[in-house]
Amino acid sequence: MRKPREEMIAETRAKLIASGRHAFGTVGYAGASMDDFTAAAGLTRGALYHHFGDKTGLLQAVIQQIDAEMTTRLNRISAAAPNRWQGFVDECVAYIEMALEPEIQRIMFRDGPAVLGDVSQWPTSNGCIAALSRSIERLKADGLMVDIDTEAAARLINGASSHAALWIANSQTPEATSRQAVDAFRRLLDGLRARVA
Amino acid sequence: MRKPREEMIAETRAKLIASGRHAFGTVGYAGASMDDFTAAAGLTRGALYHHFGDKTGLLQAVIQQIDAEMTTRLNRISAAAPNRWQGFVDECVAYIEMALEPEIQRIMFRDGPAVLGDVSQWPTSNGCIAALSRSIERLKADGLMVDIDTEAAARLINGASSHAALWIANSQTPEATSRQAVDAFRRLLDGLRARVA
DNA sequence: CCAATTCACATACGCAACGTATGTAGGCAC
DNA sequence: GTGCCTACATACGTTGCGTATGTGAATTGG
Numbered sequence: 421m422r423k424p425r426e427e428m429i430a431e432t433r434a435k436l437i438a439s440g441r442h443a444f445g446t447v448g449y450a451g452a453s454m455d456d457f458t459a460a461a462g463l464t465r466g467a468l469y470h471h472f473g474d475k476t477g478l479l480q481a482v483i484q485q486i487d488a489e490m491t492t493r494l495n496r497i498s499a500a501a502p503n504r505w506q507g508f509v510d511e512c513v514a515y516i517e518m519a520l521e522p523e524i525q526r527i528m529f530r531d532g533p534a535v536l537g538d539v540s541q542w543p544t545s546n547g548c549i550a551a552l553s554r555s556i557e558r559l560k561a562d563g564l565m566v567d568i569d570t571e572a573a574a575r576l577i578n579g580a581s582s583h584a585a586l587w588i589a590n591s592q593t594p595e596a597t598s599r600q601a602v603d604a605f606r607r608l609l610d611g612l613r614a615r616v617a
Numbered sequence: 618m619r620k621p622r623e624e625m626i627a628e629t630r631a632k633l634i635a636s637g638r639h640a641f642g643t644v645g646y647a648g649a650s651m652d653d654f655t656a657a658a659g660l661t662r663g664a665l666y667h668h669f670g671d672k673t674g675l676l677q678a679v680i681q682q683i684d685a686e687m688t689t690r691l692n693r694i695s696a697a698a699p700n701r702w703q704g705f706v707d708e709c710v711a712y713i714e715m716a717l718e719p720e721i722q723r724i725m726f727r728d729g730p731a732v733l734g735d736v737s738q739w740p741t742s743n744g745c746i747a748a749l750s751r752s753i754e755r756l757k758a759d760g761l762m763v764d765i766d767t768e769a770a771a772r773l774i775n776g777a778s779s780h781a782a783l784w785i786a787n788s789q790t791p792e793a794t795s796r797q798a799v800d801a802f803r804r805l806l807d808g809l810r811a812r813v814a
Numbered sequence: 815c816c817a818a819t820t821c822a823c824a825t826a827c828g829c830a831a832c833g834t835a836t837g838t839a840g841g842c843a844c
Numbered sequence: 845g846t847g848c849c850t851a852c853a854t855a856c857g858t859t860g861c862g863t864a865t866g867t868g869a870a871t872t873g874g
Binding site (some may be wrong): 440 | 821822823824
């Protein structure tokens, strides 16, 4: 073994993030006992405080990890579409659908903002917003979207998506509600499409 | 004094709600100590547990109160507009602006959803969503809005508004960001306007 | 190759806050 | 006027966070 030290450190960090992520995603941030989920990782709170400072520090690390995963997924989806507009719509719909996953919903859309405040001032700038912004920017450059402020549009869409996801996830009939929400969402996006003269 | 008993009870309930509302709105739900803000109301936690069961029960009561206030404000605004579409837009913009008020933002859009879950399954069905829905329904009936599911539209707009408000409130330059957001929001709504054939 | 140091992590302690179980005083019925 | 019910207060146990301190293993310098 060349660098057992750094490897071990990275491993413990990863274990803490994984265990915390699971706890936050299931019982929520407030309901997650540090003693419990650090023990589940075969460690103690001492390790957590050493690496992340406090509970919110771990939450930030977890969010950063999830955000990175979401960003790559979104990029892949928009790249796979036949044309730019379609890619944009697919990306937005995928965003809603990702927000349906309980872990993402709970950590990224409920506890995250409640504990750390608005996404825009999180230390790790949100990759998903950036991905959306890039797509919008390209669409505007290509004349496919009406003139609208890029970041504002990204944030409005982000907000609409996350709320839609919450609505769907808590619905009695998620499939039907999902169709309802996605349909309306497509209409909303269609309204932003540049009208051909 | 005719009914000192019921009056006193209503008064203590009101005092607890007021004190809790203030604490939740300033230091947040988690940061609000029940001992502290019940004492500030001249009471103890005993009264709170008696009337509201637990901390979340008080939060629900506070939310119900704020929601009622917001609903009347929104109704007044949409009624004051020169025409229906304008009234709708005004209502939406007002919704954003209300979400800028720290107390509303914190309680209704951050801590509320985090603690109680999605608005749609709160015991007290959200009056603001209902108000928005009514406006949308009328617009559709009058042929002023494209065919879109009412509730879905209301929720998407609600989500976009609350996120916009969060963004503005946490901005370094709130006035500029507000213009940015409201402009984009108007564009978004404009996309939902029925095209005259 | 060994000693000193550093660092990753564990242990121990204090404190704050929630929830519950119990106590009490004052109004209402009869 | 007496007894009960209820609105609230008091007292207690538990839990969980944050900090201060301890320890052993890995690294570095000679």
